[in-house]
Amino acid sequence: MIEDSSSQTPALATSHGAPFDYEAVSEEMESRWPHLFGHGIHLPLKVGITKDLHQEALANGSSLSKRKISLYLERYCKDPRYLRKIADGCARHDINGLAIDDDIQARHVRNANKHLTRLKSRSDSSEG
Secondary structure, eight states: OOOOGGGSOSEEEETTEEEEEHHHHHHHHHHHOHHHHSTTOOOOBOTTHHHHHHHHHHHTTOOOOHHHHHHHHHHHTTSHHHHHHHHTTOOOBOTTSOBOSOOOOHHHHHHHHHHHHHHHHHHHHHHO
16 A cells, blocks of 8 residues: 655655655656656656556666556656646657557546546645
């Protein structure tokens, strides 16, 4: 189980073993793929991109494990900016940052809207 990282220190404990240093992984992800994960960029990603990212990382001598990439993407894909693009039906992107002909599925739009509504209600309840 992954703890909510928004109020945690960078090294998050997971049930899978060693702590996960989100900041270090984020830095490497942004460095390796700035067109996908650069500052302010929240492109909808191709379903299954974890495998592509891991293969490219390994091919280029990175120590990024599939687990680290998955944990990073889990948090990345919960960002409201990312969710908004999914909810709006924006195109998904491959490892090269190119839009692919892979329509956003209706269930993904519904899930994104559900998460956005939940985030908004949490925000509203914390304000008042």
